[in-house]
Amino acid sequence: MSEPLDAVRQYVQFLREREGVRKIRLSKTARQGLKVLAGSGRATVPSPALPEARTSPERRSVTPEPVQTPKTAAPVPNIVAWTSTGLSLSNELPVEAVSGSTKAEQLLHLAERASVCVKCPHLAARRHTVVFGVGDPDARLMFVGEAPGEEEDLQGEPFVGRAGQLLTKMIAAMGLSREQVYIANIVKCRPDMQPGVSGNRKPTKQEMETCAPYLRAQIDVIKPTALVALGATAVEGLLGPIGTIGSLRGKFLEYRGTPLMPTYHPSYLLRNQSNTEKRKVWEDLLKVMERLEMPISEKQRGFFLKN
């Protein structure tokens, strides 16, 4: 049997045993792909067959049985996924393997690979969507947050909850829209919470390291002129544990040659609503605007100066 077909079988087994999936619809592309893998003639389709690449909240055709989060991470199979760009073995993510002739195509290809990622099986088992990123593939400015929260997990888009609405206002204050920048997170899946426990948790070091290749690839494709790291976890995910956000914010650092401005996470501003704290973040963003040679009005220079 071919190696990819072995991987398909492992993946199907994984879906059955660990995700509780009983029935999987097989797309035409998947059927064709399996035929190719199995040699000519009828495809010896692993049972149950392979799902289509998952990109939407309604990704499962059958409601799986409740999933027990494994206590210890079992080895994850190489995942074979049918994407718009063909068959991909998605456990390896060398950025040079990203196909597509435009940045948009390359990001789509990466997003498709991420959408079937199960490198963190405990997160894959609980997530509704993989929250890959949103915005202009040619953006000069890219914001990096921590990880999706509940709302982002449901909608499949980063920063759409309360903190996200504040981020959208901050972007607007800069004279930009969400569509003109790019927004992504260090970790693409919502960090799982104990059943019945609300709120969010910080992703673990291992989760951040496991997911890092996706963000690295996104940044390599987009090639923004500047990055803004929102909060301590975003800085840690990009540069490691180099200091507190209070000591790092306001001074440009570098991520693989790209200027990186650390600032407070919008959720910090939701907790600390004084103009003094808002002004700190705003001054960090003014520095970013200067670095991008964006026009800055007198009115913008004066935001949050009054107490």
Ligand code: URA
């Ligand atoms: N907080 C983050 O860091 N990222 C999101 O996408 C939402 C909230």
